[in-house]
Structures are given as structure tokens and as C-alpha cells.
């Protein structure tokens with residue numbers, strides 16, 4: 001579990017009422033952080049380096065025009081993300097994309113931004129080790145990992161470069177809609193909805209698209225009265241702590257329990273849509 005004392009300087013999640021248009025992702029851009037601009041299907045984006053990166057080359061894809069971070073990903077967002085990841089891969093650099101949607105997802109900035117995290121040795125985040133080991137009975141259908149104790153929905157994408165890019169982008173856009181449908185099914189079964197707009201985390205790798213609905217932004221540890229903020233990186237299997245003390249408290253509480261605490265309960269029957277091997281033994 002990585003430790004990062006610089007995290008203490010990162011802005012904390014905004015409360016919903018302070019969500020507004022002025023922020024660091026609107027012009028004028030900081031020249032040292034500004035990388036480039038791109039256009040995808042009529043939508044314009046700006047690429048910015050992350051000011052508070054935990055690892056080098058963590059960058060952001062920001063809508064040029066102000067859009068809310070509470071809005072769902074569009075086909076253009078997903079296509080731009082997949083193309084950026086592909087461009088990295090062609091140069092031997094592996095990235096995955098994550099999106100923290102809504103204040104309860106662990107997001108801190110109101111302006112729509114997708115984030116890209118480089119992977120140093122592996123070509124996917126730890127959650128992918130579990131997702132890849134699921135044996136699916138049918139292709140083209142969302143699945144869950146039965147051992148994970150929180151609601152989530154995953155779609156397996158066609159293998160990298162196995163199909164024309166436009167076809168993959170179409171599948172990706174449809175997959176996101178089907179995962180959002182399932183996310184709303186998860187919300188519908190709750191006796192009381194979480195506050196505010198629907199919140200969820202999205203993870204995109206070359207193999208899978210994941211959506212994880214959220215019930216709260218932070219988990220209070222049972223010992224130490226520390227609130228642990230969790231965003232998509234936690235659900236990717238990459239929890240980062242600010243101090244040695246926080247790290248041992250987090251291990252004591254057990255990361256899966258923390259994720260359960262900030263996620264939502266699975267709907268009935270969601271434990272067995274894939275045939276798994278014994279995957280939590282790693």
C-alpha cells in the first residue's frame with residue numbers, strides 16, 4: 001500500500017453547495033501544467049498535468065467548455081480516453097482512466113475531468129487481476145465479481161486491436177449505457193437514496209469498463225476516528241495513505257471493508273453472474 005505524505009496538501013472533496021464554474025480547470029491555464037488540446041466528435045478538451053500527482057505523468061482530460069463533474073461520460077469522452085490510452089500504448093506507456101462522478105465519489109473539482117494514471121510495471125491496475133480471471137458464460141454482458149462486497153458492474157471489452165477502432169468505440173459507448181442502467185437498478189433497490197446526484201466511479205482499461213456506485217465519499221475507521229476518503233483509485237485496488245499511522249489503521253480495518261463502507265450493497269442475485277476461479281487468494 002503506497003504512502004504519500006504530499007497527499008495532505010491535495011484539496012479535499014468539495015461540498016455540493018460550493019460546486020461552481022470557477023476553478024483550476026478553466027482558462028487561463030497554468031503554463032507548466034497545460035499540455036495540449038484535442039477534439040473528439042465535436043467536443044473539445046484540454047490536457048493538463050495533475051498539480052498534486054502522486055505518481056509522475058498522472059494527467060487530466062478536461063472539457064474545454066465547463067461541464068459538470070456530475071454528468072455522465074459521453075461517447076466522445078470515452079472515445080477520447082480510449083484513443084489517448086492507445087496513443088500511450090503505442091509508445092510503450094500503459095495508462096488506465098478513472099472518473100469520479102459526483103461529490104460522493106471522492107471527486108474534489110466541479111469541472112468535468114477524466115484522469116489517467118500511468119502503470120509502471122503492470123499493464124492494468126490490481127482490480128484487473130480479478131476481472132481478467134472471471135470466466136464469462138456469455139460475451140457482451142455485464143458481470144460482477146462475487147467476492148467483492150459492494151455493488152459494481154463490469155463489461156469485458158474486445159481484446160486490444162482485435163477489431164476496428166470505430167467498432168470498439170461503439171461497443172464502449174454501449175457498454176457504458178448498460179453499466180449505467182445496472183447502476184440505476186442498484187440505486188432503485190435502496191430503501192433510502194444517498195444524498196445528492198447519483199455518484200459512482202468509472203475505471204477503464206483495455207480489457208474492462210467498471211462502474212461502481214457510491215454511497216459515501218469517506219469511510220470512518222473504527223479505531224482512530226480517521227476519515228479515509230476513497231475515489232476510483234481505491235476501487236482500482238490502489239489505496240494511498242498519508243502517514244504510517246493511517247496505513248496501519250487502514251490495514252487493520254481491511255481495505256475491502258473500507259470499500260464496502262463507501263460503496264452500496266449489491267442487488268439480490270448479483271453474486272453469481274460470472275464463473276470465478278479462486279481469485280482472492282493472491
Ligand code: AMP
Nearest residue numbers: 024049050051052053100106107108109
Ligand atoms: P478529483 O479529486 O477526482 O475531482 O480530481 C481532481 C484532480 O485534479 C486531482 O487529482 C487533483 O490532484 C488535481 N488538481 C487539483 N487542483 C489542480 C490544479 N490546480 N491543476 C491541476 N490539477 C489539479
